[in-house]
Amino acid sequence: MEPAIAFRDVSYGIRGKEVLRHFELEVAAGETLVLLGRSGSGKTTALKMVNALLTPVSGEVTVEGKPTREWDPILLRRRIGYVIQEAGLFPHYTVARNIAVVPELVGWERGRIEARVDELLSRVGLPPGEFRARYPRELSGGQRQRVGVARALAAEPSLLLMDEPFGALDPVTRRDLQREFVALRRSWTKTSLVVTHDVREALVLATRIALLHEGRLEIVATPREFLAQKTGEAQIFLAALEALPVT
Amino acid sequence: MPASLAHEIASLTGEHIVLVAVALLTASLLGIPAGVFLTRKEAWRSAVLGFTNVVQTIPSLALFGFLIPLPFVGGIGKRTAIVALVLYALLPILRNTLTGILGVDAAVVESATAMGMTDRQRLFRVELPLAAPTILAGVRVAAVTTIGTATIAAAIGGGGLGVFIFRGLASVDSSQILAGAVPAALLALAADGGLGWIERRFARR
Numbered sequence: 001m002e003p004a005i006a007f008r009d010v011s012y013g014i015r016g017k018e019v020l021r022h023f024e025l026e027v028a029a030g031e032t033l034v035l036l037g038r039s040g041s042g043k044t045t046a047l048k049m050v051n052a053l054l055t056p057v058s059g060e061v062t063v064e065g066k067p068t069r070e071w072d073p074i075l076l077r078r079r080i081g082y083v084i085q086e087a088g089l090f091p092h093y094t095v096a097r098n099i100a101v102v103p104e105l106v107g108w109e110r111g112r113i114e115a116r117v118d119e120l121l122s123r124v125g126l127p128p129g130e131f132r133a134r135y136p137r138e139l140s141g142g143q144r145q146r147v148g149v150a151r152a153l154a155a156e157p158s159l160l161l162m163d164e165p166f167g168a169l170d171p172v173t174r175r176d177l178q179r180e181f182v183a184l185r186r187s188w189t190k191t192s193l194v195v196t197h198d199v200r201e202a203l204v205l206a207t208r209i210a211l212l213h214e215g216r217l218e219i220v221a222t223p224r225e226f227l228a229q230k231t232g233e234a235q236i237f238l239a240a241l242e243a244l245p246v247t
Numbered sequence: 248m249p250a251s252l253a254h255e256i257a258s259l260t261g262e263h264i265v266l267v268a269v270a271l272l273t274a275s276l277l278g279i280p281a282g283v284f285l286t287r288k289e290a291w292r293s294a295v296l297g298f299t300n301v302v303q304t305i306p307s308l309a310l311f312g313f314l315i316p317l318p319f320v321g322g323i324g325k326r327t328a329i330v331a332l333v334l335y336a337l338l339p340i341l342r343n344t345l346t347g348i349l350g351v352d353a354a355v356v357e358s359a360t361a362m363g364m365t366d367r368q369r370l371f372r373v374e375l376p377l378a379a380p381t382i383l384a385g386v387r388v389a390a391v392t393t394i395g396t397a398t399i400a401a402a403i404g405g406g407g408l409g410v411f412i413f414r415g416l417a418s419v420d421s422s423q424i425l426a427g428a429v430p431a432a433l434l435a436l437a438a439d440g441g442l443g444w445i446e447r448r449f450a451r452r
Contacts (some may be wrong), residue, residue: 078362078365088352091352102362
């Protein structure tokens with residue numbers, strides 16, 4: 001089957017600094033692939049190429065078999081859900097309007113949008129009656145992130161991109177949201193690409209983990225295979241996992 | 248106060264308001280789109296801001312004088328006065344539009360782009376609404392200074408409350424000066440208060 005996303009010999013640099021070097025990766029339809037790596041490993045750069053926020057200097061990224069260069073970027077982005085740290089909600093829109101952004105852009109009719117907003121709010125654990133009319137500043141960090149996820153799912157994208165989606169949350173809320181995300185994922189058939197530097201998060205969320213190191217792909221492995229790694233960057237990440245000061 | 252003086256104050260205040268309103272409206276119609284343009288074209292920024300900054304440093308009486316000999320915009324009368332006032336009002340409006348839009352949270356702008364908004368949709372639905380309080384603050388500063396500067400318009404036949412002030416200066420009659428200065432000060436306070444109120448309403452959303 002054709003991969004949902006494919007990176008083919010992708011390189012990217014800014015101001016002479018290479019961020020990605022000959023990056024190759026295929027994301028299969030329906031899987032949750034986590035891009036794991038340290039700061040500056042190129043994982044966010046790779047993510048932003050999928051919805052054409054960045055364009056490869058060489059090589060190509062294909063989405064549903066078509067290179068991003070050939071997609072109309074506006075249409076491509078409307079088909080892809082995007083979640084970032086701190087959610088990036090519009091502060092002047094209510095929760096309901098924030099969630100409705102993409103459905104409105106693609107011209108859904110009013111009734112369908114309203115029904116979808118309520119459905120999504122319920123799905124991410126925010127009672128619509130209570131939350132629809134609130135503004136982002138009236139929400140907690142965890143609630144904002146839930147709205148961010150609902151907004152990304154609004155227009156039923158087949159593809160979801162998440163950049164450190166739970167990064168700004170306290171550890172307890174983060175654990176809750178990760179758990180809910182995994183539960184949510186079982187009920188859909190979306191392909192997700194998630195960026196994180198948190199190996200624990202990668203192990204919880206991923207069906208497969210792609211480990212990046214200095215702009216190169218180090219390994220691609222299932223969480224089980226990843227845990228069995230004994231060498232290289234994977235071992236360094238796993239060591240960080242075990243280094244808990246528990247006596 | 249004799250009825251004729253009251254009548255004159257009223258008519259010159261009206262003239263003053265028209266001068267200021269036309270100048271502010273023109274400066275906003277030029278300055279806001281120009282500010283938006285500069286957010287998109289970084290290369291133009293320093294040149295355009297530099298020009299408006301230089302204009303700001305020219306003493307107002309001198310600027311009126313410079314404009315008089317110019318074709319189309321110059322001459323004696325209201326048109327020249329308005330051109331000068333527009334030049335002065337441009338800087339705060341332009342600068343605040345630029346900083347207002349550049350000051351919108353980068354994550355919010357990135358979200359707008361990543362959700363598939365066109366540049367125009369992002370501008371009108373996200374950037375301008377969020378920059379509105381800052382842009383309005385610029386218009387407010389421009390309004391207050393323009394009301395003051397417009398009193399000098401009388402020096403080149405532009406009319407307005409400056410007529411009293413120049414007449415009072417020429418005849419060493421401080422009551423005439425006050426007849427111009429007090430209404431101008433009140434106008435400035437009213438404009439400041441009114442625009443401040445609108446600004447706060449925008450900011451509260």
